[in-house]
Amino acid sequence: MQLHELIKQDIRYKEALNACMNCGMCTAVCPAAEFSDYDPRILLNIVQSQDDDALEKLLKSDYIWLCGQCMSCKTRCPRGNVPGLMINVLRRYSQELGYFTESRRGRQQYALHKVLNGNVLGQGYCIVPEAVKPELHPEQGPVWEWVYRNKEELYDRVGANLHKPGAGVLRQIDSGSLAELQAIYDQTGATEMGKKIEDFSVKKAEQLGYDTDDEDGMEKYFMDVYQGKI
Amino acid sequence: MQNLYTVSKDYRKEIADDKYYYARSCIRQNFFPGSEVTFLNILKKDLDRDVFDDPKHTTCTGIAYHSDVIPFDTIQTVVARHFALMSENGYENFIASCVTSFGMYIEITETWKHFPEQLELIREHLKKATGREFMIPKNIAHTSDIVYKYRMRIAEQMKYPLVNAKTGQPLKVVDHIGCHYAKMFPDKGEGGAEFTQVLQGMIKAWGGATVDYPERRHCCGFGFRQYLVQANRGYSVSNSKKKFESMQPYEPDLIVANCPGCAMFMDRWQYTLNEMQGTRYGASDTMIPVLTYEEMAGLVLGYDPWDMGLQMHQVDVTPLLDKMGVKYDPDGKYRTRTGRPIGSYTPQQSR
Ligand code: SF4
Ligand code: SF4
Numbered sequence: 001m002q003l004h005e006l007i008k009q010d011i012r013y014k015e016a017l018n019a020c021m022n023c024g025m026c027t028a029v030c031p032a033a034e035f036s037d038y039d040p041r042i043l044l045n046i047v048q049s050q051d052d053d054a055l056e057k058l059l060k061s062d063y064i065w066l067c068g069q070c071m072s073c074k075t076r077c078p079r080g081n082v083p084g085l086m087i088n089v090l091r092r093y094s095q096e097l098g099y100f101t102e103s104r105r106g107r108q109q110y111a112l113h114k115v116l117n118g119n120v121l122g123q124g125y126c127i128v129p130e131a132v133k134p135e136l137h138p139e140q141g142p143v144w145e146w147v148y149r150n151k152e153e154l155y156d157r158v159g160a161n162l163h164k165p166g167a168g169v170l171r172q173i174d175s176g177s178l179a180e181l182q183a184i185y186d187q188t189g190a191t192e193m194g195k196k197i198e199d200f201s202v203k204k205a206e207q208l209g210y211d212t213d214d215e216d217g218m219e220k221y222f223m224d225v226y227q228g229k230i
Numbered sequence: 231m232q233n234l235y236t237v238s239k240d241y242r243k244e245i246a247d248d249k250y251y252y253a254r255s256c257i258r259q260n261f262f263p264g265s266e267v268t269f270l271n272i273l274k275k276d277l278d279r280d281v282f283d284d285p286k287h288t289t290c291t292g293i294a295y296h297s298d299v300i301p302f303d304t305i306q307t308v309v310a311r312h313f314a315l316m317s318e319n320g321y322e323n324f325i326a327s328c329v330t331s332f333g334m335y336i337e338i339t340e341t342w343k344h345f346p347e348q349l350e351l352i353r354e355h356l357k358k359a360t361g362r363e364f365m366i367p368k369n370i371a372h373t374s375d376i377v378y379k380y381r382m383r384i385a386e387q388m389k390y391p392l393v394n395a396k397t398g399q400p401l402k403v404v405d406h407i408g409c410h411y412a413k414m415f416p417d418k419g420e421g422g423a424e425f426t427q428v429l430q431g432m433i434k435a436w437g438g439a440t441v442d443y444p445e446r447r448h449c450c451g452f453g454f455r456q457y458l459v460q461a462n463r464g465y466s467v468s469n470s471k472k473k474f475e476s477m478q479p480y481e482p483d484l485i486v487a488n489c490p491g492c493a494m495f496m497d498r499w500q501y502t503l504n505e506m507q508g509t510r511y512g513a514s515d516t517m518i519p520v521l522t523y524e525e526m527a528g529l530v531l532g533y534d535p536w537d538m539g540l541q542m543h544q545v546d547v548t549p550l551l552d553k554m555g556v557k558y559d560p561d562g563k564y565r566t567r568t569g570r571p572i573g574s575y576t577p578q579q580s581r
Pocket of ligand 1: 026029030031032033040066067068069070071072073074083084085087
């Protein structure tokens with residue numbers, strides 16, 4: 001199937017694009033356009049051109065990974081287009097086809113998948129305090145470091161129920177609910193998607209000379225994509 | 231006390247009165263755990279509302295979705311599970327503590343309206359994966375909508391208004407709404423994306439004044455992958471820097487945020503920018519304290535700042551407490567309820 005036909009299969013494509021008239025309103029309000037070499041108007045132009053070569057190039061580039069998903073473009077577009085939603089469609093196919101490993105920002109999906117899906121399936125949260133390690137988050141400052149080091153007492157002090165059964169803030173999610181999350185992942189394609197991200201990433205890591213037979217090799221690849229070294 | 235403004239009828243939203251199913255926020259629980267505790271206390275004790283806090287509820291997976299590591303069908307089915315839990319427990323009104331989640335709940339229910347076959351597919355997914363069936367909520371609101379709805383009742387019980395206790399002047403409050411509250415579906419946010427009322431309504435009802443600065447509607451810069459991946463954080467801090475520079479001439483006393491992520495960034499990036507370039511954005515070279523709306527409501531009602539977790543902020547809130555004339559125990563800040571010190575040292579807050 002041609003690439004431009006393939007991406008139309010995503011239900012979000014229809015919601016994201018109703019003929020762009022190139023007015024640039026979205027670009028004017030887009031923070032990613034302000035702070036990086038990105039332009040939602042140009043993005044939709046490439047998509048609406050239906051030029052498969054240009055599309056493939058786009059899916060292999062850093063470009064689609066620059067959007068910040070704020071959806072400010074949605075409020076402003078006089079045609080009801082949503083460049084930020086088209087981004088989700090393009091990122092999906094970039095990953096399904098393995099194109100994401102061709103760009104530095106695309107390769108970061110490996111780290112995002114490992115951390116976020118690990119947290120969701122392991123603990124039932126997207127973010128848990130343990131994952132915000134002060135050494136990886138210097139911007140969080142000294143108070144967070146203190147919170148991190150004294151989690152049990154501090155969360156208890158403010159009325160949370162950290163990692164304990166029952167209701168409340170940061171409670172332990174019961175095993176039945178975690179099993180349901182896993183079953184939803186299996187049923188709806190998230191497990192398969194995660195596997196694709198991992199397989200393509202291992203292949204890329206091999207190409208780049210990482211020792212992927214060794215656990216430390218992929219750990220190093222993780223840190224290098226997370227810190228933008230490769 | 232009367233209401234001091236009107237909202238265009240195109241942007242008035244239905245907000246249920248009572249009987250809420252509560253969906254917690256990953257980010258709020260991590261960084262502002264006391265805010266969720268405070269919210270439930272206000273609802274149950276001060277407003278006498280029925281709200282169900284379900285241990286079986288999980289992440290909505292919104293951060294994973296906006297970081298593009300799960301398919302759209304997955305988040306729809308996780309959300310459908312939450313709706314199932316809501317109906318199984320006899321509730322019809324769904325309230326979310328997170329702006330990202332709220333945006334997703336609206337996005338998903340709107341998608342189902344436009345594509346009924348998608349709704350059927352998700353029903354099937356949920357049934358196969360969990361055996362559950364679900365109803366779409368009668369009403370979906372963000373938790374700030376509930377505080378907004380009852381702002382005048384809170385005003386009646388107010389202990390410390392948003393007023394400088396020494397001068398009697400209203401505090402100058404910057405409100406930060408969070409993009410996914412109304413930018414995606416303006417008619418689902420009170421006042422729409424342009425003149426969003428949800429925080430303004432609280433601020434005015436409680437005696438404060440809002441600051442209308444040029445970048446008021448600008449994103450805080452979370453950007454999901456743009457913050458979560460260390461290499462991309464320049465994007466995130468640049469967004470907040472632009473906002474701080476734009477609000478600086480107005481000398482705000484306080485920033486209040488609707489979205490938990492935004493509240494965290496507005497707090498932490500002030501510290502980071504100071505470390506990077508020595509800048510501060512408040513009056514007389516000070517930093518601007520940042521509150522969640524639950525913390526703001528709690529202070530107004532006279533809740534103890536340390537019970538609410540205000541010691542977890544990087545930017546010190548005590549100058550604000552002093553300005554408002556709030557009575558608090560300075561020694562209790564880094565201690566347990568029984569007075570034992572938490573940790574072997576006290577952390578360095580920023581001012
Ligand atoms: S969602 Fe993406 S494309 Fe749209 S305004 Fe935000 S950063 Fe720009
Ligand atoms: S605002 Fe809409 S019509 Fe204008 S360039 Fe952007 S997507 Fe196209």
